[in-house]
Amino acid sequence: MYVIARNSGEGADRKNEKGDYQLTDIEYANLQKLGANFENVVVVLNVGGIVDTKFFHEIVGLDSLLADEPGRYGRRERLGRRHFRQGNPFR
Structure with missing residues (x-):
C-alpha cells in the first residue's frame, strides 16, 4: 500500500506542478519499484482535489x-475493509 497525499481547500490553491497535481520524481520512482517487485500494489489517493492519475496506465501492477473526504471514521473503515478484504470498501 502506497499513500499519495495532497493538501487542498481554502487557502491552498492547486498548481500544475510536481508535488501538487503531478507526482514528484520520488513518488513516481517508488511506484515503479513497487509495481516491478510486488504482484498487488494499492495506491491510496488521500486527496481533496484532482491529481494526475496517468501513472496508473504507465506502471503495471497498480x-x-x-x-x-469521507470523514475521520469513514476513511479508516474504507481502508480497513479494502486492506483486509472485508466486504465492499465503498459502502
Whole structure:
C-alpha cells in the first residue's frame, strides 16, 4: 500500500506542478519499484482535489483507492475493509 497525499481547500490553491497535481520524481520512482517487485500494489489517493492519475496506465501492477473526504471514521473503515478484504470498501 502506497499513500499519495495532497493538501487542498481554502487557502491552498492547486498548481500544475510536481508535488501538487503531478507526482514528484520520488513518488513516481517508488511506484515503479513497487509495481516491478510486488504482484498487488494499492495506491491510496488521500486527496481533496484532482491529481494526475496517468501513472496508473504507465506502471503495471497498480490498483487505486480514493480516500477522498469521507470523514475521520469513514476513511479508516474504507481502508480497513479494502486492506483486509472485508466486504465492499465503498459502502
